[in-house]
Amino acid sequence: MIPEIQSFNLPVLSLVVLTPLLCSLLLCFADRNNKALIRQIALMGSFLTLLFSLLMVGNFDSSIGTMQLEEQHNWIESLGISYHLGVDGISVLLVLLTCFTMPFVLLSTWSSITDRVKEFHIAILLLQTGMVGAFVALDLILFYLFYEAMLIPMYLIIGIWGGKERIYAALKFFIFTMVGSLFMFLAILYLYHHTGTFDLPVLLERLRTTNPLDSGQQFWLFLAFTISFAIKVPLFPLHTWLPDAHVQAPTAGSVVLAGVLLKMGTYGILRFAIPLFPEAAFDLQSTMCWLSIIGIVFGACMALVQNDIKKLIAYSSVSHLGFVVLACFIPNLESLTGAILQMVNHGLSTGMLFLMIGIIYERRHTRELADYGGICKVVPLFSIFFLIAVLSSIGLPGLNGFVGEFLLLYGVFNSVPLWGFLASSGVVLGALYMLNMVKKFLFGPIVHEQNRSISDLNTRELIYLIPFVVMMVWLGLYPAPFIKLVQPTLTLYVEMLQN
Amino acid sequence: MELTISRAEILAILPAAILFLTGLMQLFVDLGKSSSDTRSEKTHLAMIGITGILLGFSALFIQGIGASAGVLYAGAMTDDLFGRMGAGVIMAAALFCTLMAGGYLASSGNNKAEFHSLVCFSAGAMVLLCQATNLVSIFVAIETLSLAVYVLAGYFKNHQSGSEGAFKYFVLGAFSSGFLLLGMAFIYGLSGGALALTDIASSNAQSDPLFAVGILMILIGFAFKIGAVPFHSWVPDVYQAAPALSVGWMAVAVKAASFFALCRFLLFVDGGQILTQILSAIAIVTMLLGNLAALNQQSLKRMMAYSGIAHSGYLLIPLVLATAGGGASVGASIPFYMFAYAATTLAAFGVISAISVATDRDDVNDLNGLARNRPLLAIGLTIALISLAGIPLTAGFIGKLMIFRDAVQGGYLLLALVGIIGSLISIYYYLRPVVAMWFKEPKDSFELIPASWGVQFSVVVCGFATIALGLFPGWLVDLSKQSVRAILG
Numbered sequence: 012m013i014p015e016i017q018s019f020n021l022p023v024l025s026l027v028v029l030t031p032l033l034c035s036l037l038l039c040f041a042d043r044n045n046k047a048l049i050r051q052i053a054l055m056g057s058f059l060t061l062l063f064s065l066l067m068v069g070n071f072d073s074s075i076g077t078m079q080l081e082e083q084h085n086w087i088e089s090l091g092i093s094y095h096l097g098v099d100g101i102s103v104l105l106v107l108l109t110c111f112t113m114p115f116v117l118l119s120t121w122s123s124i125t126d127r128v129k130e131f132h133i134a135i136l137l138l139q140t141g142m143v144g145a146f147v148a149l150d151l152i153l154f155y156l157f158y159e160a161m162l163i164p165m166y167l168i169i170g171i172w173g174g175k176e177r178i179y180a181a182l183k184f185f186i187f188t189m190v191g192s193l194f195m196f197l198a199i200l201y202l203y204h205h206t207g208t209f210d211l212p213v214l215l216e217r218l219r220t221t222n223p224l225d226s227g228q229q230f231w232l233f234l235a236f237t238i239s240f241a242i243k244v245p246l247f248p249l250h251t252w253l254p255d256a257h258v259q260a261p262t263a264g265s266v267v268l269a270g271v272l273l274k275m276g277t278y279g280i281l282r283f284a285i286p287l288f289p290e291a292a293f294d295l296q297s298t299m300c301w302l303s304i305i306g307i308v309f310g311a312c313m314a315l316v317q318n319d320i321k322k323l324i325a326y327s328s329v330s331h332l333g334f335v336v337l338a339c340f341i342p343n344l345e346s347l348t349g350a351i352l353q354m355v356n357h358g359l360s361t362g363m364l365f366l367m368i369g370i371i372y373e374r375r376h377t378r379e380l381a382d383y384g385g386i387c388k389v390v391p392l393f394s395i396f397f398l399i400a401v402l403s404s405i406g407l408p409g410l411n412g413f414v415g416e417f418l419l420l421y422g423v424f425n426s427v428p429l430w431g432f433l434a435s436s437g438v439v440l441g442a443l444y445m446l447n448m449v450k451k452f453l454f455g456p457i458v459h460e461q462n463r464s465i466s467d468l469n470t471r472e473l474i475y476l477i478p479f480v481v482m483m484v485w486l487g488l489y490p491a492p493f494i495k496l497v498q499p500t501l502t503l504y505v506e507m508l509q510n
Numbered sequence: 511m512e513l514t515i516s517r518a519e520i521l522a523i524l525p526a527a528i529l530f531l532t533g534l535m536q537l538f539v540d541l542g543k544s545s546s547d548t549r550s551e552k553t554h555l556a557m558i559g560i561t562g563i564l565l566g567f568s569a570l571f572i573q574g575i576g577a578s579a580g581v582l583y584a585g586a587m588t589d590d591l592f593g594r595m596g597a598g599v600i601m602a603a604a605l606f607c608t609l610m611a612g613g614y615l616a617s618s619g620n621n622k623a624e625f626h627s628l629v630c631f632s633a634g635a636m637v638l639l640c641q642a643t644n645l646v647s648i649f650v651a652i653e654t655l656s657l658a659v660y661v662l663a664g665y666f667k668n669h670q671s672g673s674e675g676a677f678k679y680f681v682l683g684a685f686s687s688g689f690l691l692l693g694m695a696f697i698y699g700l701s702g703g704a705l706a707l708t709d710i711a712s713s714n715a716q717s718d719p720l721f722a723v724g725i726l727m728i729l730i731g732f733a734f735k736i737g738a739v740p741f742h743s744w745v746p747d748v749y750q751a752a753p754a755l756s757v758g759w760m761a762v763a764v765k766a767a768s769f770f771a772l773c774r775f776l777l778f779v780d781g782g783q784i785l786t787q788i789l790s791a792i793a794i795v796t797m798l799l800g801n802l803a804a805l806n807q808q809s810l811k812r813m814m815a816y817s818g819i820a821h822s823g824y825l826l827i828p829l830v831l832a833t834a835g836g837g838a839s840v841g842a843s844i845p846f847y848m849f850a851y852a853a854t855t856l857a858a859f860g861v862i863s864a865i866s867v868a869t870d871r872d873d874v875n876d877l878n879g880l881a882r883n884r885p886l887l888a889i890g891l892t893i894a895l896i897s898l899a900g901i902p903l904t905a906g907f908i909g910k911l912m913i914f915r916d917a918v919q920g921g922y923l924l925l926a927l928v929g930i931i932g933s934l935i936s937i938y939y940y941l942r943p944v945v946a947m948w949f950k951e952p953k954d955s956f957e958l959i960p961a962s963w964g965v966q967f968s969v970v971v972c973g974f975a976t977i978a979l980g981l982f983p984g985w986l987v988d989l990s991k992q993s994v995r996a997i998l999g
Contacts, residue, residue, distance in 0.1 A: 089987040090911065130881075152911070156902040163896065166941075170949045178949050182941065189937050193930045200911075200918045200926065 022082050023070055024096040026063040027106065028144045031056060031113075035136035038129060046128045050121055053132040057114040060139065064110035068496070071103055076499030078149065078212065086153075091209055095149040100500025101281055102146045104351060104493060105274055108358045109142050111482070112270045115475035119366050120263045122471075123373055124172060131172060135263060138164040142271050146278060151199045151209040154283075155192070161272065162188055165264065173259040180252075180259035187252040191239030198235035201228075202287070215286060226290060233291035236284040237299070243276030246299075246336055247306030250329045257325035258378075262369025265321065269328050270362035274354045277335045281350070285339065289508055292340065299340045304433045306333035311440035315447070320378045323448055324364050327404065330437055331357045337434055338419045342508040346422025347501045348494060352415035355493070356486065360404040360412060363479040367397050370472055374465050380448065385457035390467040394453045396476050401449055403483045405442045411486035519582045522589035522641060525566040525597050526634040529604070532562025533630030540623030549619050551612040551962070555626045559608035562630065566637075567601045570594045585706035586647040587638065591993035595845040596640030596770035599852050603762045604633040606856045606968040607755060610863060613962020614755050617867045618666070625665055629759060632658035636767035640774075644706040645694045648771055652690065652735070656683050659764060662756040663748055675751025682744045686734035693727025696720055697779075707778040716780045725781040726788065732775075735768040736822045737815075739796040746803075749815035754866045757811060758859025761818050766848045769825055773841050776833055777997055790830045790925060796823030797932040804939045810862050810872040813939055814855070817898060820936060821851060824929055827913050831920045840920060841997075843912035845990040850897065850905030850979060857894035857972035861887045864961040877943050879952030884959050888947045890969035897976045899940040900933045905979035912987070 034056030041049050071079055078097035086094040098106060117135065124131050141164065144157030162185060170181035203209055205224065206217040218224060224232065242249045253273075257265050285292045292299075310330030317323035331353070338350035370393065371386075372378055387394035399410070406412035416438065424431030457463060468476070486493060536555050582588060607629050615621035635655035642648040660683065664676025698705065700721050701713035715721050730741065737745040749757045800820030807813035825847055831840035861880075862872055864887060869876045881888040897906030910933065917926040979986060 087908075087982075087984045087987065089984055089991065090908070090915075156907075159902040163901065167948060170945065178945055181949070182938075182945070185941065186937065190934060193934050197914070197918070197926060197930050200915050201923075203915060204918045 021066070023063060023067045024080050024082055024098060024147050027060055027067055027110065028096070028140055028147065030060045030063060031136040031139040031143070034059075035133045035140075038133050038136070041129060043129045046125075049129050049132055050117070053136060054114060054117050056136060057110075057117050057139070060143075061110045061114055064107055064143075067098065068103065068107060071098065071496065073100075073496045074499060076100060076501070076503040081149070090152075091203070091207075092152045093150050093210060094153060095210055096147045097149045098147050100497040101351065101504075102278065103496055104355050105146050105271075105278055106143055108274075108355050109139065109146065109271045111478070112266065112358065112362055113139050115366070115478060116263045116266050116270075116362075118471060118475040119266070119369060120261075123262055123369060127171065131168070131263075134164040134167050135267070138168070138267060142267075142275070145275055149211045151202065151211060151214070151283075153209075154211075155196060155199060158275065158279075159192060161275070162192075165268065165272065168264040168267075169256060169260045172261040173264065174261075175259075176255070177259045180255040183252045184256040187242050187249070191242040191249075194235040195239035198232045201232060211283075218287060224288070226294075229288040229291035230294070233284055233288035233295065236287070237280065237295075240276040240279035240284060241302075241336075243279065244273060244332050244336055245276070245329065246302055247309050247329065247333070248302075250306065250310070253329060254322050254325045257328075257365075258319060258321045262365060262372070265365040265369075266362045269324070269365055270358040273328060273332055274358065277332060277339060277350065277354055280336065280339050281347075285342075286504070286507065296340050300337055300427075300430055303333045303337035303340070304430060306330065307337070307434055307437035308440070311437050311444060314444040315440065318380050320368050320380060320448065320452065321365070323380075323444065324361060324368070327441065327444065328357070328361055330441065331361070331404075334416070334419055334434060334437065337430065338422060341423050341426045341430075342505050343422050343426060344498065344501055344505055345418050345425065347504065348497055349415050349417070349419025349422055351497050351501075352411075352486070352490065352493065353419055356403070356411045356415045359479055359482055359486070360400055363400040363476065363483075364397075364404065366476065366479075367393070367400060370468070371465070375461065380451045382459060383452050383462060384455045384459070385453075386462050386465060387453040388457070389463060389465050392468045392473075396468070396480065397453065398449065399480055399483065401445050403487070405445050406438060409484075409487050411483045411490075413487060414490045516582075518589060521569070521572055522582050522587060523638075524569040524572070525601070526637040526641075528562055528566040528569060529601075529630050529634035529637060532559060532566075533627035533634070535562070536623045536627040536630065549616055550621065551616045552621050552623075553612060555621075555623055556608055556612045556964070559611075559626050559630060560605060563601050563605045563608065563633070567598070567605075570597055570601075581706075581708075583647075585708070586644050587641040588643045589641060590996040591989070592770070592774065592845070592997045593637075593641035595989065595993045596766065596848075597637040599766045599770075599845070599848045600633050600636045600640070600763050602849075603759065603766070603852050603856060604629055606860070606972065607759045609964040609968045610755055610758075610860050610962070611964075613960075613964050614753075614863045614867060617960060617962075618753075620666060625662070625756075628658045628662050628665075632662070632759075633763065636763055639767045640770040642771060643708070643774070645698060645710075646705055648775070649687075649691060649694060652731075652768075652771075653687060655764065655767065656687070656735075659756075659760055662759060663752040665753050665756055669751075671751040672753065675748045678744055679748045679752075682734065686731045686741065689727045689734075690731025693724045693729075693731065696724030696727065700724065707775065711778045711780075716782075722781050722784055725779055725785060728775070729772075729785075729789070732768055732772045733792065736765055736772070736825075737819045738792050738822050738826065739799050739819065742796070742799070742819050745819055746807075746812045746815040749811045749818075750809055750872075754811065754859055754863035754872065757814070758856055758863070761814065761859065762852045762855050765818065765822065766852060769844055769848060773829060773832065773844050773994075774997055776829055777841060777994075781833060786830055786834045789826060789833060790922065793823050793826035793830055793925060794928045796820065796826060797928050798823075801932040801935040801939075805935065807939070808873055808875075810865070810874060810877075810943065813874070813942075814858060814862070817936065817939070818855070820932055821898070823932065824910065824913055827917050827922070827925050827929060830925065831916055831922065834920065834922075839991065839994065840916045841994040842987070842991040843909060843916060845993055846912060846983070846986055847909035849986060850909040850976065853972045853975045853979070854894040854897040854904075854906060857890045857969045857976070858898070860965045860969040860972070861891040861894075864959055864965050868959045874942050874946055877946040878950040880947040880959070883952060884961055884966075886966055887959075887961060887969055890973035891947065892944055893973040893976050895940040895944055897980070899937050901937075903977065903980045905976045905983065908980055908983040908987070 804816035897904035
């Protein structure tokens with residue numbers, strides 16, 4: 012798909028991680044009144060990061076399943092912490108998704124964020140460094156640093172630029188996440204005590220050979236890691252922070268939150284919780300799966316009765332990510348491939364939905380479904396794009412959602428038909444609440460006179476929406492290159508778990 | 511006894527001596543000035559102070575770090591890396607206090623040389639305390655620093671609450687000194703007249719149950735200074751009543767010096783199992799109570815007081831491990847943590863002093879909209895609070911990482927767990943000022959909060975140091991490890 016560029020010997024991962032950071036440092040010295048310049052610098056920075064991430068994919072050898080493009084430097088030697096980055100099939104698409112989303116998110120804020128522009132761009136670029144860093148970190152403490160480093164910018168983004176209840180939502184978001192991650196921190200320290208290393212590959216090796224954990228230790232450590240990630244996902248019943256955070260966050264915050272931040276949880280489960288503690292994961296498999304299934308159905312039912320569009324999408328995220336967690340705990344190639352594709356698909360479709368709600372909110376300043384209706388005649392272009400995003404979210408064949416969902420459910424059915432059956436009900440419910448929303452939102456008669464004068468998408472909005480549509484169609488019609496990137500790693504992963 | 515003083519002995523006392531001389535000089539320079547002059551910034555006092563402190567600081571580097579000078583002044587003090595690290599923390603704190611003092615005191619109309627010189631005097635005593643290796647020198651150093659700090663606490667004579675707080679501090683402090691002295695008497699008697707810590711360590715009195723009582727009494731004396739539960743009740747009251755900058759100085763330097771001395775003391779004596787248990791109980795209660803009581807404080811100073819109590823609790827963990835026979839390596843977190851704590855706490859109190867000058871209060875709501883008003887101060891305070899909460903990429907995180915890691919490795923999972931829960935609770939109250947600064951708008955008309963260049967500079971430097979230590983802590987961690995190893999030689 013992308014020409015192989017092996018000739019460079021650049022530290023590609025570091026470039027991807029550090030470019031946003033350097034860009035945000037650069038912004039610190041920018042004149043705060045020159046908003047256009049600040050926006051342009053940030054946009055350039057994020058495009059540069061996207062380029063570097065494409066370079067990363069170019070250098071990524073999709074025929075091998077192990078860690079690639081590794082970089083390891085001593086960092087805090089006396090504490091045993093190293094700067095160890097690497098990427099494999101599990102993380103490569105997620106890094107790409109993050110870097111793909113960011114420039115368009117930035118573009119979308121040009122009209123919506125007008126106050127404290129400088130601080131906003133610094134925060135969101137720092138957030139990007141945290142997200143990408145967490146996906147590629149191979150040292151537990153380094154991972155924890157990036158994982159936590161996402162927290163403060165996101166907290167500020169919700170708290171400063173959010174809606175009416177923003178302070179409550181920001182605090183709830185922060186405290187929920189922090190509760191989980193501090194216990195994970197303790198678990199990381201315990202692992203260090205047990206094996207003497209923070210380095211993930213070494214740690215995995217030692218746990219398998221020289222320093223195995225007994226089942227009690229595995230249980231508690233698994234719990235500490237999984238709770239932290241389950242809060243991030245969010246898995247039922249730890250999801251209560253999500254609707255608040257989503258509704259109160261500014262559009263850009265919601266997009267990043269739904270598009271990338273939530274994947275941190277499922278990624279963590281796949282990368283850390285299951286491989287580190289496979290026995291505990293196996294013992295708790297049915298518990299986790301049942302929780303996911305409850306989450307799928309519960310999220311969908313909650314989405315059915317929402318009147319606030321953002322809240323509806325937020326609950327749909329609970330439902331969609333339930334599928335992903337379910338698949339993570341079913342160790343076969345199809346379900347895991349589906350899980351990773353679904354993470355990307357959800358990022359694209361939900362990200363785009365939030366962007367579009369942001370667009371309409373800027374024009375009408377309401378998110379209540381009852382305030383709309385019939386606008387498809389007024390804003391045809393907007394309606395087409397919105398419909399594409401909705402259909403992708405539902406999983407219509409030909410768009411991205413279908414491929415992931417199909418693989419995922421196929422894998423689950425093969426393992427435990429009952430779970431597959433129950434989970435499929437989420438697909439049906441998904442179609443129901445989404446189409447119901449579209450009906451109330453776009454179609455029907457125009458009840459409110461203000462809705463007659465809404466302007467349609469402008470060029471800038473088209474520029475940042477079209478890439479999403481392109482990716483959706485590409486992933487829907489020809490997902491092979493993406494699956495090829497993922498599968499060697501997952502094959503190894505499944506083999507490892509079956510031993 | 512011979513009265514010759516060796517070069518090593520002169521070098522050992524040089525930093526403290528420079529600090530004392532600086533304090534004296536400040537007093538003399540200000541002698542002839544009329545009392546109406548107290549509203550000016552008196553840059554010359556600050557200049558003398560800064561020069562003196564920097565001289566004292568550079569004296570730490572003479573003879574190369576790490577060279578153990580052995581027994582000095584007949585065993586009264588030593589000149590090892592550990593003592594020098596302590597002196598380093600204290601002088602860094604004194605430097606920033608001096609930088610911030612001029613503007614702060616001038617705007618409250620109380621700028622006299624006493625404040626500056628008392629900071630230097632107490633700093634000198636604290637440096638001695640970090641180096642003290644026998645019971646008498648420990649006691650004398652503690653009393654000298656306490657007397658200076660009592661006066662600093664009541665520096666605003668015309669404030670009734672200030673005098674009340676200082677008086678409370680003085681009475682309770684004297685009481686705790688009594689405990690300290692009684693404990694020392696026990697140990698002195700039981701070990702057959704040994705004063706030096708090395709002699710006490712080698713005496714065979716350690717098995718005597720009364721010996722443990724003696725150590726416990728000394729512990730009580732120190733517990734008062736560091737504000738450990740149940741000897742913490744003075745902290746919030748005194749902090750609230752005293753001038754913001756004095757509080758910053760007390761919170762950082764008194765705590766640092768006490769912890770350095772206590773760490774040295776506990777590494778030498780063996781109080782047995784019972785001491786470990788008592789210490790860990792104190793640590794647990796201190797962490798929990800400090801953090802819980804801070805939750806509902808409206809006054810920033812009271813919040814910082816309880817947060818300081820909580821941090822004393824975290825710092826007790828390495829001491830527990832040291833008494834449990836974890837060896838010197840477990841104490842390594844103390845010097846590092848003290849550096850981190852000093853930078854963050856000074857930044858916090860720098861901002862609080864600016865706020866309290868502007869509004870004559872120190873309510874959390876007074877921070878509303880600070881990010882628009884004084885962005886530099888807001889960024890500095892935010893970094894400080896994040897570091898105090900132990901969130902990564904700050905020095906505070908590395909400090910907590912070291913402490914909790916040692917606790918897990920030493921088998922004290924419970925202590926680590928309570929510490930984690932404590933940090934979790936603390937996030938709530940550390941975020942409240944952040945919310946006020948960044949998320950809320952100032953209440954009334956927009957008025958720039960007066961902040962002297964000294965305050966702004968100090969807050970920014972401390973904030974920067976916090977981040978820098980969070981990103982590149984390696985060298986300081988190594989230095990801390992070496993320094994603790996140097997104690998036992």
